[in-house]
Amino acid sequence: MKLKDSKTEEVILDAAKVVFMEYGLYGARMQQIADRAGINKALLHYYFRNKERLFDRVFENALSRYFQNMEVLLDESLPIIDRVHSYADRFIDFLTEYPQMAIFLIKEVSLNQALFEEKVKSHIKENPSLIAVINHGIQREEIQIIDPMLFFVNLVSLCTYPFVARPIFKVVAAKNDALWGVEQEISFRSSVHEFINNKIKPL
Amino acid sequence: MKLKDSKTEEVILDAAKVVFMEYGLYGARMQQIADRAGINKALLHYYFRNKERLFDRVFENALSRYFQNMEVLLDESLPIIDRVHSYADRFIDFLTEYPQMAIFLIKEVSLNQALFEEKVKSHIKENPSLIAVINHGIQREEIQIIDPMLFFVNLVSLCTYPFVARPIFKVVAAKNDALWGVEQEISFRSSVHEFINNKIKPL
């Protein structure tokens, strides 16, 4: 028998994404998700059994997106330093498109670190890691960098935290008659690339 | 009649701090707080009327602590660049002592930005701002810096995000046979100071 090719599942996932992103696993309400999806609450359970399973799916999708932007690192045709610059750009692109994603990950990870580690491990196995690529570049004597892990942390911090703490920065900016918004995106990006150039020395 | 100088209020606030920090306003349970404080749940309401008021007190305390470390900036006896370095150190000291504080602020701010702005405004009025101090230094031609607001965002990102995303970084580090923990604190601090020195030019 042919199944009714219902879009319901997708509609639910979309709604759940929005609600979970904003309120987290505990804060989100099943009724709220059902309302946003325009369906009866029981349908949520019909499709996803329970809240946690629904959340898992949303979280899994978010994680996929989060790791998707790492693929640039594999492009062997580019010098490593270019790949790092692209990586940073993709990272910022990604966060510009899904600004809540970072904070969503942070929030849930801080609540349930074990679950996160389990979920991330499979992704991390399939995906290239910036650090591995850098280490490879060092071994091939293509680049020089003091501490790859520290570089990674610094870089990701520079890229991510402005999105995570945007509301805080907005208040601070307003207080100081400074600007902080889309207008600053270009100089923000430049500052990240400048940081990369300061840290990675081509040989 | 003399009031029993009860420490109950303080005991409750301590317990509430821990629970709210971990689970946030919505995730925290009054019973959980009462249990941790070793008292009856009704006492919470006796002292703080309701959950939101209790949360407000905890949040207010956290905010005070958060702004406390800004006082270095006012020490006119120091050159501005030294004050910035001290500011960064205090910032990291603070987050080392209260690692959950940053993520706690972020989480609650993202849920209720209006409330945060209201609460922060009073603090921000009484406290010096790094940006204001830097602007002052530029005007006095003591230092040169391209974009104070951008510098502020970059600096705070470098200092804060490693604490916010510590669980994520730990997983990444483990995957790459790298280290990320207390042992790296010194080189982490150095990287922040290095960033400051790269950006601020004394005249």
Place this chain on the structure above:
DNA sequence: TCATGGTTTAACCAAATGGTTAACAAAGGT
């Protein structure tokens, strides 16, 4: 010692919430 009033508790309540059930609608195969 005992009345007073702040402090603390057990028991309770109403609302919210995740989840279930049973009935119904729709759609396809025969």
Place this chain on the structure above:
DNA sequence: ACCTTTGTTAACCATTTGGTTAAACCATGA
């Protein structure tokens, strides 16, 4: 037309949870 499977809903249930109440507790001043 009729049956079977899938999709959808309203009504319901059990539990959780923030909050209330009334009574007990206990230090103190008279």
